[in-house]
Amino acid sequence: MEAVGFLCLGAAVLAWGFLWVWDSWERMKSQEPAGVPGGGSRTLLVIAHPDDEAMFFAPTVLGLARLRHRLSLLCFSAGNYYNQGEMRKKELLQSCDVLGIPPSSIMIIDNRDFPDDPGVQWDTERVASVLLQHIEASGINLVVTFDAGGVSGHRNHVALYAAVRTLHSEGKLPKGCSVLTLRSVNVFRKYISLLDLPFALLHTRDVLFVLTSKEVAQAKRAMSCHRSQLLWFRRLYVLFSRYMRINSLHFL
Structure with a gap:
């Protein structure tokens, strides 16, 4: 009898947990993320390599599309x-076409200043300069990129x-330009x-994007x-990573 009682208690806890997650998710879907610029905003996704947009940021890209953002990408x-390199450039264009x-x-920046190499530390000031030029030229309202991890x-x-942290902390970003970073x-x-x-x-975050099954297939x-x-x-x-389905992001 004691074992049956524990099983019933466990089932009740699991059922409560499922209902809590479902209720939280349904409420979240019905709300626009607080602090995210509205529809028509110019958003810039900043990535390091072709495939980052799909491997890590697909939920954000498709989530912002739901919010009718005008999304551009800087690789x-x-x-x-x-x-x-040449093959991967073409693959990036194909992937972005699928993502809209x-x-x-x-x-796509292709020069010696920013080699694709995990052993090379890109110069922060140089990256910041190129990024700022692109933000200003395109009238960007929201920048999305990686976090410190x-x-x-x-x-x-x-x-x-x-x-992007340097630009933000030094006040160099244009007025009204926000930054979202993808939580590691x-x-x-x-x-x-x-x-x-x-x-x-449960964890603290500013924005959460979760894909539907149809959007997962798209990603x-x-x-x-x-x-x-x-x-x-x-x-x-692709099968097991949460980043193919879920993105948690924080504002700087």
Whole structure:
């Protein structure tokens, strides 16, 4: 009888937890994220390599599309670490087409200042200068990029955060331009897919984007455009990573 009681209690707790997550998610879907500029805003996604937009930011890209943002993308390298730069540029354009970002809104920087190399630390001031020029020229209202952890810890990812943090802290961003950074999580949470949703709801965040099943399929199609990168471990990543379904972001 005691065992039955524990089982009933466990079932009740699980049911309550499921209902809490469902209720929180339904309420969140019906609200626009606080602090995010409204429809028609010019948003710039800043990434380090072709495939970052699909591997890490697909929920944000598709979530902002729901909010009718005009999204553009700035990629700081061609991803030429294995001499595949030209191929990866084409793959990025194909992926962005799936995600709804037109070619006219995509800028790929391909020069020696920003090599695709986890062993090279990009110059913060140089990155910040290029980024600021792009923000000002395009009249950007919202910048989205990595946080200090860079999701994977890649130095090139972290360099983007350092640059935008510098612009923000020194007051160089145009008036009305906000910055959202993608929250890095621990390895356990990173690879439990949608099961991370309760953790995402419980932890402090400013903005949370969660994809529908239809949007998840769209994100996977975008990632499949990066054929040169689809090694076995990245295929597992697509299946299990929470970043293919969930993005938690913070304002600077």
